[in-house]
Amino acid sequence: MSQHTQALTRFLASLDYQQLPEAVISRTEELFLDWLGSALASQGAHPIPLFERYAAKMGPGTGPAGILVNGQTTSAYFAALVNGASSHLVEQDDLHNSSVLHPATVVFPAVLAAAQDLGKSGRDLIVAAVAGYEAGIRIGEFLGRSHYRIFHTTATVGTLAAAVGVGKLMGFNPQQFTHLLGTAGTQAAGLWEFLRDAADSKQLHTAKAAADGLLAAYLTGEGLSGAQNILEGEQGMAAGMSSDANPACLSDRLGSRWALTETSFKFHASCRHTHPAADALLALMQREGLGAEDIASVTTRVHQAAIDVLGRVEVPQSVHQAKFSMGTVLGLIAVYGKAGLPEFHQHALSDARVGAFRDKVRMVLDNDVDDAYPQRWLGRVLVTTVQGRSLQGSIDEPRGDPGNTLSRAELEDKFRRLLAFSGARSDEQASGLLEQVWHLRHLDDLSVLTCIGRPS
Amino acid sequence: MSQHTQALTRFLASLDYQQLPEAVISRTEELFLDWLGSALASQGAHPIPLFERYAAKMGPGTGPAGILVNGQTTSAYFAALVNGASSHLVEQDDLHNSSVLHPATVVFPAVLAAAQDLGKSGRDLIVAAVAGYEAGIRIGEFLGRSHYRIFHTTATVGTLAAAVGVGKLMGFNPQQFTHLLGTAGTQAAGLWEFLRDAADSKQLHTAKAAADGLLAAYLTGEGLSGAQNILEGEQGMAAGMSSDANPACLSDRLGSRWALTETSFKFHASCRHTHPAADALLALMQREGLGAEDIASVTTRVHQAAIDVLGRVEVPQSVHQAKFSMGTVLGLIAVYGKAGLPEFHQHALSDARVGAFRDKVRMVLDNDVDDAYPQRWLGRVLVTTVQGRSLQGSIDEPRGDPGNTLSRAELEDKFRRLLAFSGARSDEQASGLLEQVWHLRHLDDLSVLTCIGRPS
Known part of the structure; x- marks a missing residue:
């Protein structure tokens, strides 16, 4: 394993809540809110009901994790799948510029589902999300522009970002994070070809990135081993899917640069x-x-x-x-x-x-x-x-860029408009959700986030 | 869409049992037997129990499809996942030379699980498997040697082969097969990097190829659209993952060349x-x-x-x-x-x-x-x-190559030895399975294949 991957896995294992600056914690709450609104805004819109029906067919009829658009519960895998599909549809979710990664739509579905499954707190979720953002952004930067020409970075790198978030919830050590990257990286997929035909693959990509990342973490937790150098190895991700990879990006200012805070909110509802x-x-x-x-x-x-x-x-x-x-x-x-x-x-x-x-x-x-x-x-x-x-x-x-960002009031307004757009929640329910999210760091029970105002 | 992809999807949609030469039907039965033995031979061996536990955690506790190694039932997705993991472990499953694809380990887990879910017959399963083999082998040949240098073809192409098999069970028309290839192809993943560390990814690859292929088919059946030219498009599979792709391979002698019959049985238990x-x-x-x-x-x-x-x-x-x-x-x-x-x-x-x-x-x-x-x-x-x-x-x-193949008696012997190796089934139960498989074309109820001799 290279020094860069090693530095990254050590950082991920050692990351803890006490170490996070207040600006990182509060920005994570804002990004979570922005994600939640994006997911709820897609209620009822094609192709989301297809994923709901698939989850109902293949998954258990009830479980510890919640599906946002319909309020049903299921296992963590299917909650991550459907919520991952939902949150990228209206093109209102966040974007990190230099990695060209949409972190929220892959990280939050996975960590919320796993946190609900594992009985974790809002504080745990925040640390897990930070881990997913910091790793995913650096891996996206590592793979570079050549990767993005053909591959949908949010799909490919998103699988690793989601996996890292769930691995953090599970308390992985550096060795486990290395296995996890191997197991997530060898599942990384997603091609831009669908854009030509306006096909539904974008929702599939985020759904699968979130769900596959979660699968990778659960299997790693069970003891599945993965390649030790999936990012930089001779037959790894960069070898197969990039021509301008820069390994130094993987460990860029870990612990001092908080890449999560560089993430942009979307103002327009377009690409x-x-x-x-x-x-x-x-x-x-x-x-x-x-x-x-x-x-x-x-x-x-x-x-x-x-x-x-x-x-x-x-x-x-x-x-x-x-x-x-x-x-x-x-x-x-x-x-x-x-x-x-x-x-x-x-x-x-x-x-x-x-x-x-x-x-x-x-x-x-x-x-x-x-x-x-x-x-x-x-x-x-x-x-x-x-x-x-x-x-x-x-x-x-x-x-919406970090230097031209949206205030909490503007984010609340965007959130309410997103929910009103789909009718997923009433304005009163939106208020209830806002109150929970602004107290995310103090929440002990995350089930409330997927059951407030769900259709009865 | 190119003429080659178009010819392939038309062929897949029109393929029917009456059109299959006897040699293709009987060879499919032999390949199925060989696959079944390979899957059962891995009972109890790491990392298969990890996949069983994952399926138990994330899937329903019962369902229409059977898991071979433990005899439990679940939904089609998880049966494909666990049976896909199982059947490549002992390295005794088949291989098609010129595509460097192991078709059985990805096609049969998907089509058996879906056939059980959809109440299809042995005859339906045979046609579906032929579709999966014919498409998968040609797509593997299309992507060429450059692909195989970095990517594990059985993982990447396997996703499409499995998807096509399930799509055939669902009676897809050419348009649906095109969407299906798009949805499966954009999920295609699997890197050789794990070999360096003897990591468990090979089982993950076949598990995911079978399960993701099945997922692609079910979502396509629900109406999910996919890229129309995923194989040959400017941002498609060949563009991203091959430098020597040959589109003519995709439609090579469709209907006259039966690539399935070129598949080799493995004699030694090694790569x-x-x-x-x-x-x-x-x-x-x-x-x-x-x-x-x-x-x-x-x-x-x-x-x-x-x-x-x-x-x-x-x-x-x-x-x-x-x-x-x-x-x-x-x-x-x-x-x-x-x-x-x-x-x-x-x-x-x-x-x-x-x-x-x-x-x-x-x-x-x-x-x-x-x-x-x-x-x-x-x-x-x-x-x-x-x-x-x-x-x-x-x-x-x-x-084991087509010109130096194994007889049915030798295949039976291999099958019995595989089951005895793991102790998955008694010799008497092996006889019962042999009888069913040699009558595969006449079976109406495929549940028998996963419940004979299952641990009580």
Whole structure:
């Protein structure tokens, strides 16, 4: 095993609550709330009921862990599976920039299900989540940009992040964490190919990452051994799925850099790769007092990964695909001033003005933007007005980034809107959940989180 | 979608029992028997009980599908998982040469569990298995040798093979098979890195391939969509996990070439990459009347993949690792004349003569052998005797290959020995199972296969 993997597993084993700065603890509570809202917002939306039916068919009829969207209980594996599927659907969950990992949607389903199964506390859950974030983010950075070109990092790396979180709940030592990485890493899968067809694989990916990570931890706890160098070995993850892996990332400032706090909240309900341009266009339109009808064309200057992920959607055929259409997102921004869930569901596909705006937008690679990525997600747009003026819009930190973050009040508002959107919980129930989550560190019984306001 | 994938999904949808030559049907019964023996042979052996405990914890306490090693019933998912883990452990399951895929250990656990769940017949199971073999073998050939260098094809491709088998039981049309390949392919995972440490991942790989394939089929049946070109697309399996993919393999002589009948039975209880050399050495020793003590050194001239898979084991630390040690396998052949399960468990690690012989063996790459691989697995050994003679041994078709196959009597004997090895079933119960399997095409109720002689 390399020094970097060894340093990582030692850090994970030694991590404890006392060591966490207050900013890390409170940010974990905020990320948990943001995740909970994202999961509940998908209630009833395709393909989530498919996963619910699968869990009902293959799992036990009752159990220690809760499924958020339907309030049923089951075993930890199926709760992780369904909650993992749910929390990435509305594209409102968090993102860590430099790893291009959505940590919440894979870490929280696994650690919540396992914590409920194992009778762990809110404090245990917080430490477990931090372990999952810190490991997952560093492994994502380690695998680098070449990995993300083909592989959906949240699926692949997500399996390891979820596994680490559950392993932390189980109190693993460094050797067990090494086995765990081996067993989780050899299950890591998830290809971007589905984007081309707007297929349902994104939900499958997060469901499986959470559930497979949990499976890896439970089997490791039982004594299953794993490869000792799955990340860096000659036939390991980097060898098979990356051409620019950087091992030093794995142990980058462990214990002093808290990567969890670098995680961004999503403000718009679209693929994060659209956010820098959306914010830059919005700033420009507000500055210049422009309306959608004033704009003849928009050129967004983007990083290569934005082209890789967004480039294949010409005319979106579904709401989900619309979230990966740069033109549609900018169309909503231009016409409605925002691109939230209601805008996507009511207007993204049906509003002719949005469709017309979409056709005015193109993406081009910008070398400066690309060089800054993925550490910084720069927004650069060039607008030509119908009067022939050329204007530039620019933002250096999209809304929701750590330096431009959302307040607790804004997060509460987002949470309430997410629940109202799907009708998963009443506003009163939302208040009850908010109270629990803001006291997460003091909760002894985590079953309350999945049973408040569940459909009776 | 490409013409090759399209041809494959059409073939799978149209395949029916009437179309199968008698040789395919009877060979499927033989392969099923061989698989059943392999699974039962692992009863009680690490790490199988870990998977049993996991299934008991996460799954329902009873259900329509049977777990072979303990006779318990559960849902189809967990039966596929545990039976998939079981059937590859003793390294006696089948292998298809040119795809380097072990089809039985991934296809049969999935199709048996699903057939029991869905109330299907032996005839249905045979057609489903043929579909899984024909698709899996061609996808393995498609991904090529570059894939196998890093990825465990039985794990990755096995997920798709298992999925196709279950999809066939569900009567999928070509569109559903396309979605199914997308959903299975984006879950495909499994790295060779574990071999270096003799870790337990091989059982995890076959367990997960069978179970994930089944999951893919059930979710597809519910309506989950998948990428339309997962095999050949720009961000699909070949793009991410192969550098020598050949799309024409996917549709190679569909309906006229029955790849299932090209599958080899394993004669020795070791990694298949050791078999050509083992047979060549045995033939040479018998021809020349040599004993182990007469031999000063053995050079095996092998294909590159043998070096990749076997090269990392110097001194085996476990019986499983011994099966991947060319020197140990040849040591057993030289000292005992065979390398079956009893030889491995009683002598591979403890017999000083075997250890001493192991140190006399080395592998070198042979370009002719490598060029013939993987279509043909040629055995070439150079032996120097203690008297200083140089001798050559050579075989062109290892024992168990289609042109040098095992008779039904030999398969029955192997089956009885496998069951006796673990004590999973009495010889009388073995007879009962043999009777059922030789009538597989006439069985209406497949529950009998997992409940005969189960521990009470």
